[in-house]
Amino acid sequence: MNDLSSVMMEPGIVADQGRSLWALVTEHSTYALGVTKEGLVINLHWGPRLATLADLPDPSLALTHSSHDPALTSIAEEYPGFGGLRYGELAAQVVFADGVRDLDLRYERAELLPDSARLPGLTLSLRDRHYPLTLLLRYQLDLANDLIIRSAAWRNEGDEPIRLERAFSAAWHLPHSFASRTLTTLAGQWVGESQIQRRPLVAGTALVESRRGITSLNAAPWLAIESEPMPGQLAPEVYFASLAWSGNWMIRVNCDVTGKTTVVGGISEHDFAWQLAAGETFTTPDFVAGFADDGLNGARQRLHRYVRETVLPTSQALQPRPVLYNSWEATTFDVSEQGQIELAELAARLGVELFVVDDGWFLGRVSDTAGLGDWRPDPRKFPRGLGPLIERVHDLGMAFGLWVEPEMVNPDSELYRAHPDWVYAFPTRARSEARNQLVLNLGREDVRSYLFEALNRLLTEHSIAYLKWDMNRPISEPGWADYLAQGGEARELWVRHTHGVYALMDALRAHHPSLSIESCASGGGRADLAILRRTDQVWTSDNTHPEARLLIQEGFSLALPARVMGAWVTDAGRGQVPLAFRFHVSMLGALGVGGNLIHWSAEEMDEAASWIAIYKQIRHLVQDGEQSWLLSPHATRGQFAAVQYTSQARDQALVFFFRRDQVFGGSHSPLRLCHLKPNALYRIEPLRALPTASPLQGYPTVLSGAALMATGLPPLLDNWQTHASYLVKLTEITVLSTWRTHLPEAERYDRTSS
Numbered sequence: 001m002n003d004l005s006s007v008m009m010e011p012g013i014v015a016d017q018g019r020s021l022w023a024l025v026t027e028h029s030t031y032a033l034g035v036t037k038e039g040l041v042i043n044l045h046w047g048p049r050l051a052t053l054a055d056l057p058d059p060s061l062a063l064t065h066s067s068h069d070p071a072l073t074s075i076a077e078e079y080p081g082f083g084g085l086r087y088g089e090l091a092a093q094v095v096f097a098d099g100v101r102d103l104d105l106r107y108e109r110a111e112l113l114p115d116s117a118r119l120p121g122l123t124l125s126l127r128d129r130h131y132p133l134t135l136l137l138r139y140q141l142d143l144a145n146d147l148i149i150r151s152a153a154w155r156n157e158g159d160e161p162i163r164l165e166r167a168f169s170a171a172w173h174l175p176h177s178f179a180s181r182t183l184t185t186l187a188g189q190w191v192g193e194s195q196i197q198r199r200p201l202v203a204g205t206a207l208v209e210s211r212r213g214i215t216s217l218n219a220a221p222w223l224a225i226e227s228e229p230m231p232g233q234l235a236p237e238v239y240f241a242s243l244a245w246s247g248n249w250m251i252r253v254n255c256d257v258t259g260k261t262t263v264v265g266g267i268s269e270h271d272f273a274w275q276l277a278a279g280e281t282f283t284t285p286d287f288v289a290g291f292a293d294d295g296l297n298g299a300r301q302r303l304h305r306y307v308r309e310t311v312l313p314t315s316q317a318l319q320p321r322p323v324l325y326n327s328w329e330a331t332t333f334d335v336s337e338q339g340q341i342e343l344a345e346l347a348a349r350l351g352v353e354l355f356v357v358d359d360g361w362f363l364g365r366v367s368d369t370a371g372l373g374d375w376r377p378d379p380r381k382f383p384r385g386l387g388p389l390i391e392r393v394h395d396l397g398m399a400f401g402l403w404v405e406p407e408m409v410n411p412d413s414e415l416y417r418a419h420p421d422w423v424y425a426f427p428t429r430a431r432s433e434a435r436n437q438l439v440l441n442l443g444r445e446d447v448r449s450y451l452f453e454a455l456n457r458l459l460t461e462h463s464i465a466y467l468k469w470d471m472n473r474p475i476s477e478p479g480w481a482d483y484l485a486q487g488g489e490a491r492e493l494w495v496r497h498t499h500g501v502y503a504l505m506d507a508l509r510a511h512h513p514s515l516s517i518e519s520c521a522s523g524g525g526r527a528d529l530a531i532l533r534r535t536d537q538v539w540t541s542d543n544t545h546p547e548a549r550l551l552i553q554e555g556f557s558l559a560l561p562a563r564v565m566g567a568w569v570t571d572a573g574r575g576q577v578p579l580a581f582r583f584h585v586s587m588l589g590a591l592g593v594g595g596n597l598i599h600w601s602a603e604e605m606d607e608a609a610s611w612i613a614i615y616k617q618i619r620h621l622v623q624d625g626e627q628s629w630l631l632s633p634h635a636t637r638g639q640f641a642a643v644q645y646t647s648q649a650r651d652q653a654l655v656f657f658f659r660r661d662q663v664f665g666g667s668h669s670p671l672r673l674c675h676l677k678p679n680a681l682y683r684i685e686p687l688r689a690l691p692t693a694s695p696l697q698g699y700p701t702v703l704s705g706a707a708l709m710a711t712g713l714p715p716l717l718d719n720w721q722t723h724a725s726y727l728v729k730l731t732e733i734t735v736l737s738t739w740r741t742h743l744p745e746a747e748r749y750d751r752t753s754s
């Protein structure tokens, strides 16, 4: 036994200096990379955790199969650039000042981040063999959540500009496998976001992207690749990834005929170019990826924890998300001081904690044809300004929030009349309007300063705790005449716009540290890991019908946690779907109310108040617990859904169950739970807003975790009722004894692997 094979690798970064390789070890996975003798950085392993450095192969080039399958294409390069005999998926393409378009990056050195860092890190420097271009490949590890966070930084160390034409964040390689694999992505549209798409991974390339200037309603920068469980495996192994970028993005998943599977992604190469001037650095967004040996729920929970622990602004991430009321669906543009006060008084009776006035409050905003850009209260609607309304909201015990759409301008506005040159446009082309609006060029300093001053004044002169930040159309005619005239590369604007949004949000948050921001783009069009660094929740969808919401929320929850998933009970489904079902659906996330309360009956108001009170008691479990979808509405065509939230200590859990219809009547199967302690007894308590008979009559009210997981919760619904749902709380009463097994370790292993 040599030194390497006898040393157990602990979580962290383990370096083998002699063989120029590094193992990035997390709780359940190992990601290993190394440098070949030619100086190429290649992946050696990604998947289940390995024990010792000796488990890893030497970093060396693969054999050339034929002149058509060169080694440079077959190996798993960590960051393959366009150059030489590379024909697989590429992470980069560059044009040097002399017109050469061939990259040849070789390893130079490695640097480890200090051990004390919360997320240990490794940076590898590569340099082109001929040109003064350096590439830093950055790796960070989230040890507990089995995540690798990658990005790349390009530095021009010469005197002449270099043009980047593709600069992705990373390439990820999955190991060869006999198992068949399924690719899951999220696709959508307005009022139909995050629909789960599953397809077998076969030879070819799958592409998901946004070319709209925002993350988009139409696709999410997230994916998962599941392997069929092999004999002896209990759950599918899942590789999953999420890109932290809110502008144009692209993720490509390529599988060749031998099964070599590569994922590359980052800022989209579509209409992208970046002029890297002498001495400048261009840094890509983070691309986060992980490995889960416990299926899609395991992948989901890892990403949720990462978002809560690392991504979200800390001050708010530690607080419960407030129950909000939003006025949009009740009043649309018909906003007035008195009308909003009436709604606020009703919302306060429900127990709402944050009252948000949506669109329609600012200068000239009588419809969607005017006003965007003029961020001052409209004196015709608020003759006394916003002050008296905010005061009344505070007197009612609620915080105050306001809707804005800073990146936009209506041609019919004071701002546009003063600065028609501030929007994206080509001089010889019409300016395409969508929802009667144009997009401001946030790459421009003067535009950003105007917006900062306008919003900062609003936040300084009023006590505003919350902004709903909307973005209701994609970018078009991406021209930037001034920049072009100064010798700039106008195709940078897609990236500069996104950087501009981040800078504006960051500056406002720095000046108003207790401010919360909700990210909205006509619903869930800007929901990603980068916007969530500076926002606290997301408006999931303009579709608030509970049946649609179950499907949308299931998809959303694959990538993002419940505490950021805004979910309101509105009038959608009223009269058709019981209020309890509608509340249950919204209680799966950050609960809000958006119905026109003026029309709600006394009974509806009482029941709603009761659900809100229940939500406040359980929201710590919803917002910060471990979320498992036990029944998938996508898989059951919307007929069933069941979601369990479990405390970290596994001593409390919530189970939400939904059944849309049961046309043939009859009972359904018991619902098997997960993540409980098998040897603990749990009290089973249905949570009900109204004093109705307990559905548990005739069933035990205490069961062991083992029984709840092996045989399940009994069917608690009436046999015929449509839109039926329940919410059950489980609380540990006692732990019986240790859960012992009499099988020796070796035999247990044999059993699972046979």
Ligand code: GLA
Binding pocket: 328, 358, 359, 403, 470, 472, 520, 521, 522, 523, 539, 542
């Ligand atoms: C978008 C949002 C809605 C609402 C309207 C206001 O559609 O998604 O929630 O704020 O804008 O115009």
